[in-house]
Amino acid sequence: MQRVTVTVPAPVPAPVPVPRAPAAGPARTAPLTAVLSVAAAAVLVLATVLGASGGAPWRTSAFALLLAAVVVAAEHRPAGVRPGARGDLLPVAWGFLVALTALGPLSLALLVRAVPSLVRDVRRGAPVPALLARTATAVTGVLVCRLVLDAVLGTPLSAAPALDAPQQWPAVLLAGAAGLLAETLARSAARRVVGQGPHRRRLRAGTASGPLLTLAVVASAPVVAVSAEGGASLLLLVCVPLGVLVVNGALARHHERRALVDELTGLPNREALLRATARALRPTGRPGAGPGLLVVDLDHFKDVNDTLGHPVGDALLREVAERLLARAPRDAVVARLGGDEFALLVADGTSAEALAGAVVNEMSRPLRVGELQVLLPASVGVALAPEHGSTASALLQSADVALYQAKEVRGRACTYAGRREVHSVERLRLLGDLGRAVDRGELFVQYQPQVDPATGRLVGVEALVRWNHPDLGAVAPDRFIPLAEQSGLVGRITSLVLDVAVGELALWRAEGFRPTLSVNLSARLLGDADLPSRVEQVLQRHGVEASALVLEVTETGIVSDPERAGAVVRRLRALGCSVAVDDFGTGQCSLTYLTDLEVDELKIDRSFVTGMTTDRARGVIVRSTVQMGRDLGLRVVAEGVEDARTQQVLAALGCHVAQGTHVGAPVSARRLLERLRAQEPAVGAAALPPPARAPLPLEG
Template structure:
């Protein structure tokens, strides 16, 4: 009895150890083993108490020990089963490693498997991605299923990934492994590299990659028949590619015909039920295989075109878990790549031919330089250049490159790289932080011709390694020359070649900035020719142009010693910038020398003429600290000099009446435009035949925040003294045309007129600006009228005629304002494309009390009608004047009797009356 008891005691110890081992092996099921461990432990404790003699007789029932023995047997069987299962798992894992080694390393996909937060498997592609991003698992934050994410790889642009996250070993909650399959969207070069690499390594142990994949599926389903077919689009059938089964004698026919309803709408893995099986044809070899279950996967490319099919036929019913289906999908993905390979290879060959043809026939000079071994981009630029000379090889070079840089087709790489311009560009990108650049450089060919080249560089950099450089060069000499001509033209006068007003502003601004930095003074001298108009009128513009061209020759000797610069402002106006002066007296001395030189007779070929000049002087910083102020002061001084003995004046405040306010107004005009301080009023024009208001004159008004409402009579003459009048007029034109658009939308047929100054009429941008605004607001040109004074027309009649013809060609109406106060020639007036005359208010206002004024008004009306022009009278202050004008046959009238200038809302009310 005692021997049996010790034997059972030994079994208790053995049972306890087995239970503890199983609990340790499966910690997730530890609660299931708590009661057995406790039970065996109590029995063991009682037995030990008996052995030690604490109790006399073993009163423990023996059937309990038999139960313990049964537990030992069950535990032993469990451990044995577990070991067998583990062994199979390890064998499967070894099989997995075989095909992973054979295939996964070739896949352009990153694969990893996680368990308990640690990566238990990863392929080479995933490992490279880890190193590049310096992250353990860059896809850890992805959601379950399919994801699209973008990762920024070091020294490269972001790469988009298609990531599929799923569970392996599904059904065991704790043992589940998380798998990640990530496919990157690579460039054509990456695709070419992958396909080239795959084609070189498409055999592993004398077996094609497709066979390896079929083998891998068969290893997972060893009792099944795995069939792979390629889709023949022309015959709409699947041609046999490979199969794998236990039956090596099984015959597989070449073609498998499937009904459209089975394959056209198929997505992923699908099971063929009994109805679907009935649709399978009986003529193919697959029907000879006794199958209880049939699974299929229709392989498609990215365009959803059918490439092939995978059939899995099993002798037993099988339900695939989602994890297993995802596992099979990984294998099918490789088949998809292989099936698409031939098609892609054909496309690649075609693309390569086109690519090479493009390079060879391109008008750009193209060089593809490869560097083998690749070079570390963090090296010193001189060291990089030495390595490029040592390891650089020309992979592609076209005929245009050879002819442009005058190198032989088979020239040595070192010779090509040491060509001056190429060396300059490559060394520039080595020193630059941006290896992909556009650079313009000069190249002097063997004939001494200077060429301007635009070089575009693209560096192939991966993991801080430079693998190659693309250099594409275009001859832009003609374009650059054209641009330089345009730039020259915009900054120089066509007639004399001198810098124009734009260039003067830039030059003066530059000299003022230098003077501010170094405490210097700058002088500005304006002058015009007093009797130049007489030369034009008497001899013609050709002689006037000859005279203007001789001005620089006459005075250059006085300018060169002091580095002064002569500019032409327009017409007979010139300006001189003296960059460094000691005082104003120095500029006045120069003015005297110039005046003396200009008074000497000019030889114009067959004639000698004499002219004189009026000169105005301003200086920085005494008269102003900016370009606009200095130019205005010099202009004022020049104007006053015309009425001063000697014809030379330096600007001073007493030359301007109320100069502090005038200067303040002049300085505030530009800021007023930017701050929307200006607005328009509209003075109605009444049609005397109908008695209705049908037109208006747009008049600018200025509400200054500090100076209050400033009269147009005060700020417009000041604006006309400089180019600010151009900006003001353009603002009025913009607002008026916009208002016409509003009238048009409200179906009101109204014509608006805008006043244009002398400077506007001589501005080359006037016509393009008006044309652009009419198109912008989609307004009919006939609705806009421009009013031009007689004096503006007579400043430069030929140029005025040219501008007016262009404006009339746009469809605009032209009106001569203040007619009767100027000195225009009626012969010249007939040549102008004008549509109406506007009688000056000085005649209209007193015509009822002054017979002479009435005669003048009546004569102008008759003259206008005889010239087929519309006549407008302004200044009608009372009802009697309106009635007399109506009797004389005047067409339109405006004045306080009709309405004073009013805002938009009041003008609309007048239109409706």
């Protein structure tokens, strides 16, 4: 028989536009940046002039410098904040800075607040407009703090107030809180002015210790100020317990945040994503759709990781994280769920499907790690609230279900469809029972006859698994076979069917009957490199020639991973088994793909065969497929033969094998043996008819 191969190119989706947050252009930012720059310079000059003439003698001494040194040292890196996560929103030295603002020269307080921020931005390579804007915002809090303090106490800006009465302490507390709030608001405005838009935070999950640490820092201002009035010894004495309090709070916050962050990529982890999703699902009172959730899985990442090593795999995952961050809208949450799975939460679900297409397209481009270029296409599952889930866990579950559908044909995006729900209570019960059914012997095999349509003689059988549930009775295959595929039980079930069916085939052959045996292979099994070895062991155990076995694969299984499927199919054929493409015409294999993958048989799907004698379009499809198969040297099997007229037309067309309820319903092994014995003579001694290349009657 001539070999024919099928190769399936992976589809590359077209780019999908995704709405992005508009960036402020240079024309809009230039005037505001200039204003901020002039204002910052004026503030620093004015503060220096005014501060030089004010303040008690001790405030310009080593004590003031000591206080300033504490501020600068603490400002070098804000405690409790991951670099790049929240900037310097909460400096631990704010209490010391407020005390310095109240007691020392204002210019000194402005400088120690501005310089650390400026140094950090320069080291990070920030552009000049950003440097100017951030420097201005850094001193805003100090200036507001001093203005509020002077307004409450009634002292001029040029003179430092004297804090010698407990009644003045609330004024310090109020000034510190006002300054911190002013700096926070100014920083948010500055980000928009320099064209950054809202600051993207990789972790959108608050921690309980954050507000407590903020309160402790602000409340420390009066204590530090009063201690500074009492001299250096008292100030140093107060620094110890206050430092312990702040550090402990910062460490607690740091640990809480680490529990919500993926160590490898710095993205939020699964728990952080669930918290963010729960917040996004809270009623807002605004009309419109709820949030959308995307789950992204990298196809073949395990193969790359095993081949190139974990360091390269980790680098690839970090690169994927950066790509997803760049592709996602600024208000989206990008998380890593674990392994090679990521998730994106978008506030407006209407853009989720467009974003999913864009992610698939983005991941169709090779990833670069050093000198290597690696192609890791992605499959994406999409779930939209509230129709696909009203809780965070339900929405994530729906997205996982949609992802499974997408991975059936890899490198695409699928939106959750309720009719495909695989996690209902009933299905979960069946899933649990199915695992036990394999061990309890509740599964059994029936055999559907395959006949020569011209003679009606039985030339083969297809093994079909059935389930007799102890409580539910007969469970339809279309209910439990998908569960087996989704749960990973399909491998055990296929091994069971192979062993039982090949054992029955050995008994039939011992009596002189030689029908072929067809067994279905799940798409998942085509990626199992050990499958050919297991098939060979079963054949050897029962003493059956490999030529008697036909293994049926679906078009979906071929398309999902053509390279690996091709390798498994070639090894199966090397054993001597035949390989059939099942349900031909319903999947994604086109006629142009019949070039590389070695197959022996085409099974025309029942949707075309049933009604072919009354529906002209179906008739044309069947006639064309039969002729194509014969010309290519393939055996052609027609499923769904429900009446005598269909069998007659198939015989006239030259179809090799017919299968359906008209030629025989699925029966037990004993009933099938009776049918074989009833044929005259031992017809089973005739194998399947060889494919022919004779001209076909196109009408009939």
